[in-house]
Amino acid sequence: MTQAACSEERINKVYQEISKKYFEIDATTLENSTPVQTDIPVINSNLEKKHIKQFLLSNCSCGHDCQLQFAYDELIAARSEFRALSTQEKNCYILGQLRLL
Ligand SMILES: [Zn+2]
Helix, strand or coil: CCHHHHHHHHHHHHHHHHHHHHHHCCHHHHHHHCCCCCCCCCCCHHHHHHHHHHHHHCCCCCCCCHHHHCCHHHHHHHHHHHHCCCHHHHHHHHHHHHHHC
């Protein structure tokens, strides 16, 4: 087995374990223990802009210049939309992104 295939198999296994645990949680328990977040968290927009600009000007640590695939406005919008999600929605989104890796 190639190193990439081995790594993919390992990621799939971890993903399956995490998603199994997550989706096994009783919906009522989730509702009672984690209040649905209705307010969009207040953020320091100057700091947010600084972080995004810094990210776009830095080479990605993976060596593939991933930062070139994003536009400043796109990142501002995406981060704002993500913050507006409930905790459960954020968890599902992150699990979905891990699955795509
Ligand atoms: Zn990268």
